[in-house]
Amino acid sequence: MGNQAGPASVEDQARKLARVHRALKTLSAGNHTLLHASDEQALLNDMCRIIGESGGYQRAAVGYAEHDQEKTIRWMGTVGTDIRFLESVHLTWSDTPSGRSVAGTAIRTGKPYVGQHILTDPAYAAPAYDPLREAAIKKGVTSVTAFPLRIDGEVIGALVIGAAEPDAFDEEEVQLLSELADDLAYGIANLRIREKHRDAEATIARLAYYDALTGLPNRTFLLERLEESMQEAKQHHHALALLHLYVGRFHEINKVLGYRSGNQLLQELGRRLKLAVKENETLAHAGEAEFALLLPAASAEHAIQRAQRLTTILHDPVAVSGLMVDASVNIGIALFPGHATTPEALLRRANAAMREARPTHDGYAMYTGGQEEQHARRLALMGDLRHAIEHDQLLLYCQPKVDMASRRVCGAEALVRWQHPVHGMILPSDFIPLAEQAGLITPLTDWVLESAFSQSYAWHEAGLDWPLAINLSAHDLRDPDLVERIRGLFSTWGIGPELIQFELTESALMEDPASAMETLTDLKQLGTRLYVDDFGTGYSSLSYLQKLPVDYIKIDQSFVMPMTVSNDSAVIVHSTIELGHNLDMKIVAEGVESQAHWDSLAALGCDVAQGYHIGKPMPTAQFRNWETGWA
CATH class of the missing domain: 3.30.450.40 (GAF domain)
Incomplete structure (x- = not known):
């Protein structure tokens, strides 16, 4: 204009x-x-x-x-x-x-x-x-x-x-x-x-309180609900009952048919149990092959009636991998306040009663307090374990790890096995709790350290530089002499720090975060590589995780194994891989049991695989032959 x-x-x-x-x-x-x-x-x-x-x-x-x-x-x-x-x-x-x-x-x-x-x-x-x-x-x-x-x-x-x-x-x-x-x-x-963030918090809450496989509340949730129910029972002067269910054929099915079949069995049993649970009751997946049912206001008679109904519900065979399988479920019953007054004690005593139950005798048993023989057997096994450690009668096994991009062996996890002269091979899940109760964790860790260093030296002398990863417990992290003993072993055997690695479970790290951080820092200064094991099963925060001087995150097998059939598990695995890579850490997937697992993990950019699809735990003497066959 x-x-x-x-x-x-x-x-x-x-x-x-x-x-x-x-x-x-x-x-x-x-x-x-x-x-x-x-x-x-x-x-x-x-x-x-x-x-x-x-x-x-x-x-x-x-x-x-x-x-x-x-x-x-x-x-x-x-x-x-x-x-x-x-x-x-x-x-x-x-x-x-x-x-x-x-x-x-x-x-x-x-x-x-x-x-x-x-x-x-x-x-x-x-x-x-x-x-x-x-x-x-x-x-x-x-x-x-x-x-x-x-x-x-x-x-x-x-x-x-x-x-x-x-x-x-x-x-x-x-x-x-x-x-x-x-x-x-x-x-x-x-x-x-x-x-x-809200979705992530909901996922974390599910991880903390719910089991990914069955969708049921987990052991942590159960113990918290037990505490609440016990307080309410005290106020209103009534009893409550806890039923502990054990799937007797789970490990057998895993061994014969594979983990996927075992998971199918647990999912079907969980589905049947959910249909039988009333609104005011709490059903939980309390352990690998264990369920628990909390009856918030129940007498001994009512608890027995419920156990009888559950044995009927679970009696019919389950279709697994095209076969009809008898689950063989045993049920133990414990009552508050008569048998225990704390959640942990009540769960232990329901578990003890469950071990007394037999399918041929109605499939359930009430806790009676008369488990002296079993206690005596455990004491005898503790003595046998001490003898086995002191006289070098344990066995060093290892399970291979494979780099997914190159398919080359990149190391192995050192595992301890106990071949009892009378009872045969005893699982670590059975004798490690014995070691904890008998104060034998430090001697057991020392045996594993000595054996792993010796094996690593033997491999190195043979021109095989495979790193061996050693598991450390929460007790080990609190041991003030641990790092100096490891430093001494490096001096004794003269091997490089790249040949020895250490794995620490997320729950062990969170038991005493300050002490764990100090020990990890000292181990890192030795030049070793560190793993967070069983990631996703503990309660570590992201802010704490990013401060840890660790190199690898191992995704727990409870998320990896169902990932090909469960979208929730697949999302968790995918998110963990992205999280680890964003923190400049490499990712190891445990529980890789099939080619489908391998393909899914490879597509997500996972770095290292470990599981039965690659190789089962084996005596270290067999590792070289296995590696030749794998290559």
Whole structure:
């Protein structure tokens, strides 16, 4: 128009200031809305409303860019026009006539599209936009502008604003409204991050209190519920009962048919049990092959009746891998307050009663307190274990680890086995608790350390530099002399720190975090590689995990084995791999039992695999022959 003096220029300036003022009011109200937003859809609706109410604009709409074949714009919120009307026009953000609206252009170009007059704007010249023009004129809209909504560099949609003035949206107003659009995009991104955090917290809660395989509450949940129920029972002066169920054929099925079959068995039994549980009762997967049922107000007679009903429910064979399998479930019963007054003690005594139960004798047993013979046997086994450690009668086994990218052997985990002269091979899950009770953990750890260093030296002398990983317990981490003994072993055998690694369970690390951090730091200074074992089964926070001087995370087999059939487990494994890589750690997957597991983990970028698909635990003397066959 050129520069003009007089009243006309004053009026122009006044109109310009008025437009800037309404944009500032809209920006301020929009920021207030962002501060209180808790839901994405509500935020979009409120922002459109504020643009109309606080800013006095005739129209506001938010559209999201769909990445379908037509590149549709999905309208999320509007003011001043009906959302169904916008949907009926079929606007897109493609580079076609239907995609040249202000919204489509802003999304496609990633820049604001300023429309000075809807009747003369070429974006609305095509006949397809006649309905939009007519609707705008009816609503008193003569100019429309669209601003891209950008999150992490990607345009997710557009904010469209319509005004009554044909010459609206000058440079100052557009600048302020662009800031509003950027703030809205930030608010959307923030709400989505918060939603992801809520999902992550829900996943962590499931990990902490629920079993991934059966979907049932786990042992931790059970103990907490037991504590609550015992307090309530005390207040109301009534008893409660705990039934402990053991699946006798689980380990046999695992050995003969594989872990997947064992998992199928547990899932089917869990399903049957859930159908039999009443609303006020708590059913939990209390251990590998164990279930527990809490009856919050029950007498001995009622508990026996429930045990009888459960044995009937679980009596029918279970279809596993095309076979009908008898689960052989034993049930132990313990009562509060008669048998125990703490959750741990009640669970132990229900477990003790369960071990007395026999399928041929109704399949259940009540705790009686007369397990002296079993106690005596355990004491005898403790003495035998001490003798086995002192006279070097234990066996060193190892289970291989394989680099998934190259399929080359990258080390092994050192494992201890006990071949009892009378009772045969005793599982570590049986004799390690004995060692803990008998104060033999330190001598047992020393035996494993000596044997592993000796074996590593023998391999090194044979030209085989396979690292051996040694498991350390929570007790070991509290041992003030542990690091010095390990330092002495390196000096004695003269092998490099790269040949010895250490694995520590997540639960062991969390038992005494400060002491664990100190021990890990000292071990790391020796030059060794460190693993967090059984990851996902403990309660470590991400802030604590990132501080640990560890090199590898081992995903627990309870998540890996069901990942090919359970989407929840697959999501957990995928998230753990991403988490570890983001923390510059490598990932080891335990429980790789099949080619399907291998393929799934390889697709997710897992670094190292360990499990029966690669190799079972074996005597160290057999490892070289196995490695030759694997290669």
